[in-house]
Every structure is written in C-alpha cells, then in structure tokens.
Amino acid sequence: MQEQSTGAMLAAARESAGLTVAQLSANTRIREVIIQAIERDDPAENDFYTRGHVKAIAKAVGLDPEAVVHVYDQQHGGAPPPVRASDVFRADRGVRLGERRGPTWTTALGVALAVVVVFGVVRVMGGESDRVRSAGVQHATSAPKVPPNRPFTEAPARPPRQAMAIAKGDLVVVKVKAKRSSYLNVHDAQGRKLFSGTLKAGASSTWRAASKVNLLLADAGAVSLQVNGQDLGRIGDRGEVVRRSFGPGKQRAR
Known part of the structure; x- marks a missing residue:
C-alpha cells in the first residue's frame, strides 16, 4: 500500500473537521495559496517556514503537530540542518574603531565619587533605623489551638x-x-x-x-x-x- 502523503493527510483532516481552505486560513493566518500548495505536497522550494506552517495546520485540524512534522520530515529527507548565526548575520562593512570614543578617565572618576557621596548620605540619614529592634518581642507559636474534649485529627489523605x-x-x-x-x-x-x-x-x-x-x-x-x-x-x-x-x-x- 502506498504511504499517505503529509498533504493528503492534512487535507483529509481539514475536510473531516468541516473546514474550508478559507476558514483554515483565517484560523491559522496562513495564506490560502500556501495551504493549497502544502495539501498538494508542492510547498515552495527551500521554504524556511514550511515546517512551521505544517505544524500550525495540523494543530488547527485536530492532528498532533509533532507527529505530523515527524512524518513530513521522513517524507522530505529528514529535518533541515540548523542555520548558523554567521550565515544569517553578515556585516556589510567593517567597523572602524577610530570612530568610536569610549568614556574618559575624568568621567569615570566623577561617577565613582558621586556613588561614594550618595552611599555616605544614606548611611548618615538612616542612623539606627536600619537596625532591627527585637527587645520585648514575643514570638507566637504556630501550634493550632485544640478545643477542650475534642482531640485533634489530621485530614485523611486522598488516594492517588x-x-x-x-x-x-x-x-x-x-x-x-x-x-x-x-x-x-x-x-x-x-x-x-x-x-x-x-x-x-x-x-x-x-x-x-x-x-x-x-x-x-x-x-x-x-x-x-x-x-x-x-x-x-x-x-x-x-x-x-x-x-x-x-x-x-x-x-x-x-
């Protein structure tokens, strides 16, 4: 028996769910022409987004997205290789270091002095207010109060x-x-x-x-x-x- 293609599987599931291509497009925000191409097993060549479209369509028509993508990969030569960041982000021109000017020592020294001054003011203004006074504080116990002549019993554990x-x-x-x-x-x-x-x-x-x-x-x-x-x-x-x-x-x- 010939193995059922991913496109035929998605089309059958869509019809079983009572959805038209237009309704599926509205639900998934995927263009109708793309959905029709996927159902014909004729997606755009090297389309980076095809696997994501297949997963979204499968979820919308009631199929397991991961299982359908797994079948799609098997029918299309396996999962695509990962994209290297160096291939995506390529600088069009070199950076001329002479154009960038870092902060001077004078600016750095000024910032450090400002931090020291602020820290000292906070310590002086705070005084003893940042100390916790624990004298005379009575710690309440957390033991539950049991009424007289009524023994305390734990609630029975619910079976799994x-x-x-x-x-x-x-x-x-x-x-x-x-x-x-x-x-x-x-x-x-x-x-x-x-x-x-x-x-x-x-x-x-x-x-x-x-x-x-x-x-x-x-x-x-x-x-x-x-x-x-x-x-x-x-x-x-x-x-x-x-x-x-x-x-x-x-x-x-x-």
Whole structure:
C-alpha cells in the first residue's frame, strides 16, 4: 500500500473537521495559496517556514503537530540542518574603531565619587533605623489551638487517581509492540503526555491511565496493540497515521 502523503493527510483532516481552505486560513493566518500548495505536497522550494506552517495546520485540524512534522520530515529527507548565526548575520562593512570614543578617565572618576557621596548620605540619614529592634518581642507559636474534649485529627489523605481508577474498575492499560521503528504519541484523559517519541523495532512499552488513553500512531502498520489484556493486533496499514482512544473494558476491533 502506498504511504499517505503529509498533504493528503492534512487535507483529509481539514475536510473531516468541516473546514474550508478559507476558514483554515483565517484560523491559522496562513495564506490560502500556501495551504493549497502544502495539501498538494508542492510547498515552495527551500521554504524556511514550511515546517512551521505544517505544524500550525495540523494543530488547527485536530492532528498532533509533532507527529505530523515527524512524518513530513521522513517524507522530505529528514529535518533541515540548523542555520548558523554567521550565515544569517553578515556585516556589510567593517567597523572602524577610530570612530568610536569610549568614556574618559575624568568621567569615570566623577561617577565613582558621586556613588561614594550618595552611599555616605544614606548611611548618615538612616542612623539606627536600619537596625532591627527585637527587645520585648514575643514570638507566637504556630501550634493550632485544640478545643477542650475534642482531640485533634489530621485530614485523611486522598488516594492517588490511579488507585481510585483501579477501585472503580476504569483503569486503561495499553501495551504497544513495534515490529519496526514507529513514532508514537500517548496522552491520558486530561491531556497529560505519557509518551512522545519513537518506539524502536522489537521494543514494547505499556502505559496505564484512568478513564482513557489517547494514542496517535505515525505508522499504524508498524505496531501491534494489546488493550486491557485484549489483543487488537494492527489497527492500520503501513504508513497510515491513526488516532484512537481506548477506555476501560472490551475494545472494538479495527
């Protein structure tokens, strides 16, 4: 199966979100002609801003920006090399040192004397006011007052979220095994990142979260899944970008 291009993926996600090119342009402040070129996989040659446009468009249509840029880099020969500062900032002409005049010794001596005078005036005017008088001060204790015949008890500690999830039976366990290297992005129900990176070929990893696990696969055909002990196998084809959410209990097949 032919791998889906980044432009086709972004166009499909935009249509799925019910957005026109004009609406997407208004949301991202990216010109329509640029969006259309990216969706045709025909961005401007050596465009320094293309990766940033791809990331902004992916976020606006509901895709994971980092995952989409990762796929874009793989399809376009890898991430661009860093730009050296010396290549960006080039002086058109040399600086003639003779034109710059530094401060004279007379000016520096005058500034130093002014600082000394100000410091002395502050010390004289301050007197003893800058000393802390602690005589006769009683330090109050911070122990709480407990009413008579009522023992003081600490508030019970709240159990962690995962322990509560286990007690209610809504813990989600997702295990991913990679047949070949693939980029993954894993979040819990609150949007907290559990993992973001490349799972190498032959490796496997397991994540646990309360209520839901959100998973994005940059190459769904490269990995197999097991959710809550249920073997789901592959949930997509080679090169297919897939987003899935898993909750507690039995999961639907692909």
